[in-house]
Amino acid sequence: MRRGSLETAVGALVIVIAVIFAIFAYKVTDYGRKTGYLLFAEFNHVGSIKTGSDVRVGGIPVGKVTELSLNPETFKARISLDIESKYNFPSDTAVSIGSEGLLGGSFVEIVPGGMDGNLQPNDEIEFTQDAVDMLQLLGKFMFSGAADKDEFKAK
Known part of the structure; x- marks a missing residue:
């Protein structure tokens, strides 16, 4: 008889975990959110x-x-x-x-x-x-620094 109660407890635990997961997924995905x-x-x-x-x-x-x-x-x-x-x-x-x-x-x-x-x-x-x-901005920053350096050397 003890084996049957252990199986029942494990089954109940699995169901509780599944319900908790479903609630978590529902809240995280905003599935229930009404559209504006x-x-x-x-x-x-x-x-x-x-x-x-x-x-x-x-x-x-x-x-x-x-x-x-x-x-x-x-x-x-x-x-x-x-x-x-x-x-x-x-x-x-x-x-x-x-x-x-x-x-x-x-x-x-x-x-x-x-x-x-x-x-x-x-x-x-x-x-x-x-x-x-950002890549274009970074490129401009890098190459403008090189242009300033060349201009400085020319003076």
Whole structure:
């Protein structure tokens, strides 16, 4: 009889662990999160932004990137932002592409404006700032130093 109670205890433990894992996965993936409203923005260069990247204000997540596409008329990268419904931003809000460092991921940073009217669902954010290309910036820094050195030698 003892063997049967041991099997029952192990089975119950497995079920409890499975339930805990399911709850953890549900919370981590934001599967149960209600969607807010969509905003759109166009950029010349989005860097390493991808679907699921954070949308932040002052470092605080307020939404996610839901889609990336190419506008066939302007040939700019168009991103869709799912913003939590509790946040409303002024109509002169700006967005930029931020980076968490050289090896970190990218995110969309919202910089709220100061106008009275708010952006409405499906509005286009007009004021955008492209992602900084770190390799290009590093190359300019390295080669500008060499140019300054050559200029110094010529004097």
